[in-house]
Amino acid sequence: MNNIMEESYQEDKRALLMLSGGRDSFLSACLLIEEGYQVYMVTYDNGCISDIGSTKAVAERIIRRYGSSRAVFVGVQSIAADLHRLQETYLYQTASEVSAKYPDLRFAQMSCLACHTSMYMEAIAYCKAQGICYLAEGARSSQKFFVELPEMVGRYRELAGQNGIKLVLPVYDLSDDWERKLKLADRGYIPKTLEPQCWIGCPLREELKPCEIESLAAYYDNEMKPRLQRLIDEKTKARSYEEPWTSTSREGYVEF
Numbered sequence: 001m002n003n004i005m006e007e008s009y010q011e012d013k014r015a016l017l018m019l020s021g022g023r024d025s026f027l028s029a030c031l032l033i034e035e036g037y038q039v040y041m042v043t044y045d046n047g048c049i050s051d052i053g054s055t056k057a058v059a060e061r062i063i064r065r066y067g068s069s070r071a072v073f074v075g076v077q078s079i080a081a082d083l084h085r086l087q088e089t090y091l092y093q094t095a096s097e098v099s100a101k102y103p104d105l106r107f108a109q110m111s112c113l114a115c116h117t118s119m120y121m122e123a124i125a126y127c128k129a130q131g132i133c134y135l136a137e138g139a140r141s142s143q144k145f146f147v148e149l150p151e152m153v154g155r156y157r158e159l160a161g162q163n164g165i166k167l168v169l170p171v172y173d174l175s176d177d178w179e180r181k182l183k184l185a186d187r188g189y190i191p192k193t194l195e196p197q198c199w200i201g202c203p204l205r206e207e208l209k210p211c212e213i214e215s216l217a218a219y220y221d222n223e224m225k226p227r228l229q230r231l232i233d234e235k236t237k238a239r240s241y242e243e244p245w246t247s248t249s250r251e252g253y254v255e256f
Helices: 002-011 023-034 054-066 080-091 095-101 107-130 150-161 177-186 210-239
Strands: 014-018 038-045 071-078 134-136 166-168
Touching: 014 023, 014 107, 023 038, 023 054, 023 177, 038 054, 038 107, 054 071, 080 107, 080 210, 107 134, 107 150, 107 210, 150 166, 150 210
Parallel strands: 014 038, 014 134, 038 071, 134 166
Antiparallel strands: none
16 A cells, blocks of 8 residues: 555655745745646635735746646635634633643634644645645744644644645745745745735744643644544545646636
């Protein structure tokens, strides 16, 4: 089975990139294309993001440089329903009930955990339905958000892997913001983007403590993970009835 999977990876270098519109996912798209991937860019909307349509302009800049045979924008997809599903057990409990099970849960990180996990769930389903072997995002460990820490990245890698998909993180080890600007400038881009603004994600004012990481991971393991595979399977089935994307499709964009 592993040999078959590896052959599939080598033969088909299509990658679905979760495009936020910021510099990290922008640079990730460039690096993936330069590594020989055909990059399909998708943006996920949790319903609380201002100017979500600006990611289309970012995608167009990438397509103009590398060509429509190497870069494709497949549109914006809502994950609002998924966000509710993955926070249900948290939202309908009292603070004391949640604290009894997850004593060091950092509440400000919960919306990001539910949102990011929803993105992975939808992206994996899309990849499976379209026969795409690689999934990518612009996560960086230096950001220190829980969803980008090794503890959570490992869980996302496991979820993708059990569905036959390989996770690729092109800028994960890039720690210097200035170097990121220089890399974009090297490719002819003014290193600024009109990144959409999410209003439910909270700034990380201080680095997470190990006990807080443990509680967040436990919430994922106990409350989210048991539901994910069933939801992925259902979404894959629904996605399989969609028109497959081609670079010659009408208007160059598909709206979900």
